[in-house]
Amino acid sequence: MRRPGVWFGWTTILAVVAVVASPIVVLAWSLIDPSTNVWAELWRTRLPGMIIETALLLVSVVFGAVVFGTGLAWLVSAFEFPARRVVGWLLVTPLAIPGYVGGFVWLETMSDVVGAREARSLWLCAVVLVLSLYPYVYLFARASFVDQGEDSLAVARSLGAGKAGVFFRVALPAARPAIAAGAALVAMETLTDIGTVRLFNVSTLADGVMRVWFGTGDLGAATELASALTGAAVLLITFERLLRSGGRRSRGSTEAAMNPRPLTKAGVVAAIAVTLAMLVIAVGIPLLRLFFWASESVRAGTAVTVAGGVTHHLGNTMLLAGSAAVVSIVVGTILALTVAHRGRVARVVGRISTVGYAMPGPVVAVGAVVMLAALDRRGWLPDGFLLVGSVAGLVFALVVRFLAVGYQGVEASLDRVPTTATESARVLGAGPVRTAVAIELPAARFGVMAAFALLCVDMVKELPITLLLRPFGVDTLSVWVWQATSESLWEQAAVPSLVMVVIGMFAVGALLVALERGAELVS
Amino acid sequence: MRATSFRDPHLKSISLLFSLALVAVVSACGGNSDSESDSATRLVTVYTGRHYGIEPVFEEFTAETGIEVRFTTGSDPELRARLEAEGANTPADLIMTADAANIALAAEAGLLATVDSETLRSAIPKELRAADNTWFALSRRLRVIMSSSERVDDAPTTYAEVGDPKWKGRLCLRPSTHPYTQSLVSALINNLGSDDARAIVDSWVANDPLYINSDTDMLKAIVAGDCDIALANSYYLGRLLTEDSTIPVSLTWPDQEGFGAHLNISAAGITVNAAHPKEARELLEWLATKGQKLFSDTNNEYPADPTVEPNEILSGFGSFKADINSVRELGRLNPAAVELLSAASYE
Known part of the structure; x- marks a missing residue:
């Protein structure tokens, strides 16, 4: 009964993985003939420093994101205070602010406060990254806390555990896998960030990739360094998987979701003060500064570029980010459905498709150009159609970079579909496609929606791939921001930045709706 | 588990999503055939x-x-x-x-x-x-010495003097990731040889420079008092002067007795x-x-x-001697410059 399905499934998995990993493989070809002289020089000069700075930044950003993300998630899930639901929503909104926008806003602001020299530090860079990335941990931890249900906490309380005891000895251990998954995302974003670290003069490995490539013109050596970076990311993910195993505890179907408990008056004041402080720092100050700059820019008449005004760029962003997010979610969903219930090997192979997420954007961009241009040279497409510089080529490269977000998000929700349901369907004669459409997709629909929303957030913010592969005359909001910031015209970058943040907020809103309805983030 | 059924409205929204995806893919593939269609326009x-x-x-x-x-x-x-x-x-x-x-x-x-x-x-x-x-x-474009006209009345007159210890903690430089920095060092190598160029870069690094990856922001840092001198391209001062003609930054043409300002x-x-x-x-x-x-x-x-x-703004900067002979060599010397900057621990 399953025979044809087996082959069809494996063909799908291998085809998707091969296509998506191809731009990285094309670049990794250079590993066969390593550039030893570049490595020797790097090791003598910058590499040790890069490794140290990368490690310091990684540890401090992940630590900060875990502390704030988990703490705030516990606060809004375990306790009742006024505006709790609104605050719970707002705490995710920093995701809508691109790191490179938050970076220049904070750099300029802190330069005014502490001076240009002191503002350029690894620690301030870490703070800026924590402010923009903690929502990943927050989202995952909150979903896990709510999911733990009321009973285990009630038992703990009846056994005499205080507030701290309930948190540290019951809720936190059970949420460990979720927190680890959020922390892994934070780590990945930190490792591949280039825009923010450069602003603060932090020499990380990702920055080193660009240094080697632009400095020596040796794309091969740059790719080798990028591969080392990906290796580090893979190690991190393996470590995270180990952390994940065990620990998780979900409430049974009859058990109530976690019920927020009332706080004392002082507790309410403290809760509001803490969340408000976070919101003011992570969202309020950057938005205020952007509003201020934007109004100056509008007054000076620079809120347009020659390519057009806000609507032109907004339209292009919506079209490109929208198509890329749609294609990613479709491919990600098909991959996740095919991989599901097919065992460990399928999972490992499926995960190869996420390699683009562990690479700095510019490396993926060049890998895609090299690969697409090689295809173009074969002239297979009609009418001399060229993939490089086409919307199709750009969407492909974006999917390579962000497929992981769609695939893993859907996979997590599919894992919660009981095998009894899918197996019953198969026993009753439904094929794999019918089972997927009738049982798995409906059950995982909010997971698909959440993954789609996260994809939209990422696609709208994306810069290096769009910059290199966009068709002529198709400038997006992020390209506009780049054109202004690369000339240090911060005021002129404010209008497109604000528009991007607003779109991001809508996507974040959709994400939260999906999560409230039961989307899963962690498999 | 959550309730699922064929008649679920969300199933409809998912199929809608998939149809949208198809439309997007199809339109994406067809969206770029403009290039040679109109042969009348050159x-x-x-x-x-x-x-x-x-x-x-x-x-x-x-x-x-x-x-x-x-x-x-x-x-x-x-x-x-x-x-x-x-x-x-x-x-x-x-x-x-x-x-x-x-x-x-x-x-x-x-x-x-x-x-x-x-x-x-x-x-x-x-x-x-x-x-x-x-x-x-x-x-x-010339890479020149910029200084605060409020706090500096003895600005350096050569690239080497920028490394004078009296500028320790008062100097702004652009990181070595930027081609302007790399080309400047290539020009130093071309005029003085690797050893002397290295000595100059070492003396800059010894002055504990504040690295800012933007010429405009270096000039603003001079105005704000974060540094007193900087190496920046001439047109950035021109641009700031167009906005505010009283900006307190002066320009010094470097090495006028020697090989001239880096061009x-x-x-x-x-x-x-x-x-x-x-x-x-x-x-x-x-x-x-x-x-x-x-x-x-x-x-x-x-x-x-x-x-x-x-x-007119540039005419106001006066005439100067530029290092015109190095321009053709800048590409060839770029790898050497990058290596020198790394070896000197220039950020």
Whole structure:
């Protein structure tokens, strides 16, 4: 009964993985003939420093994101205070602010406060990254806390555990896998960030990739360094998987979701003060500064570029980010459905498709150009159609970079579909496609929606791939921001930045709706 | 588990999503067949790493010649990588860079065609174009010593003096990731040899410079008091002076008794695989002649053709000696400069 399905499934998995990993493989070809002289020089000069700075930044950003993300998630899930639901929503909104926008806003602001020299530090860079990335941990931890249900906490309380005891000895251990998954995302974003670290003069490995490539013109050596970076990311993910195993505890179907408990008056004041402080720092100050700059820019008449005004760029962003997010979610969903219930090997192979997420954007961009241009040279497409510089080529490269977000998000929700349901369907004669459409997709629909929303957030913010592969005359909001910031015209970058943040907020809103309805983030 | 059924409205929304996906894919594939459809309009396509103030220049060219300019912006090395990968299929007819090393690297990679043009040879001095005429400078920019006119009355007069210990903690420099820094060090190597160039860079690093990856922000740092002197390109001061003529930053032309101020260029070349070589040549020749003034003035740069007058702000900076002999060497010496900067622990 399953025979044809087996082959069809494996063909799908291998085809998707091969296509998506191809731009990285094309670049990794250079590993066969390593550039030893570049490595020797790097090791003598910058590499040790890069490794140290990368490690310091990684540890401090992940630590900060875990502390704030988990703490705030516990606060809004375990306790009742006024505006709790609104605050719970707002705490995710920093995701809508691109790191490179938050970076220049904070750099300029802190330069005014502490001076240009002191503002350029690894620690301030870490703070800026924590402010923009903690929502990943927050989202995952909150979903896990709510999911733990009321009973285990009630038992703990009846056994005499205080507030701290309930948190540290019951809720936190059970949420460990979720927190680890959020922390892994934070780590990945930190490792591949280039825009923010450069602003603060932090020499990380990702920055080193660009240094080697632009400095020596040796794309091969740059790719080798990028591969080392990906290796580090893979190690991190393996470590995270180990952390994940065990620990998780979900409430049974009859058990109530976690019920927020009332706080004392002082507790309410403290809760509001803490969340408000976070919101003011992570969202309020950057938005205020952007509003201020934007109004100056509008007054000076620079809120347009020659390519057009806000609507032109907004339209292009919506079209490109929208198509890329749609294609990613479709491919990600098909991959996740095919991989599901097919065992460990399928999972490992499926995960190869996420390699683009562990690479700095510019490396993926060049890998895609090299690969697409090689295809173009074969002239297979009609009418001399060229993939490089086409919307199709750009969407492909974006999917390579962000497929992981769609695939893993859907996979997590599919894992919660009981095998009894899918197996019953198969026993009753439904094929794999019918089972997927009738049982798995409906059950995982909010997971698909959440993954789609996260994809939209990422696609709208994306810069290096769009910059290199966009068709002529198709400038997006992020390209506009780049054109202004690369000339240090911060005021002129404010209008497109604000528009991007607003779109991001809508996507974040959709994400939260999906999560409230039961989307899963962690498999 | 949650309730699921065939009649679930959400199932509809998911199928809607999938249909949308199909539409998006189909429209994405069909969205780029504009390139050669209208053969009546003449077209030239430009990849440009210089992206500030080029639009009005291209518009003026189109108004005068009827040739439409299609361009994409980006960073020099990435555009070069794209051009190289595209090979014969590239849509690019002309590549334009914001510094000398990057255009020379493109020529070295065999991406640029030789242009035999009397117009270009007579407009652009021979030091400012490739020996094989694969690239041509279009404007000149000088990397000079900027200082606070409020706090500094003994600004350094040479690149070496910037390393004087009295500037310790008072100096702003651009990180070595930037081509302007790399080209400056290439010029030092060309004039003084590796050892002396290294000694100068070491003395800068010993002054514990504040590294800022933006010439504009270095000048603002001087105004704000974060540093007293900086090495920056001349046109950034020009740009700030256009906004506020009282800005307290002074310019000193370095090494006037020696090899002269470090001269870098904005340059362009026609690609070997240009589909519109005739139009590309017309644009290049126009930029080197009639368009010289507009091209240079929009960014407060000195025209590559020395007979064309710079704008008033630049005329106000006075005359100077520039290191014109190093320009052709900047590409060749770039790897050595990058290595020197790394070895000297320059950020």
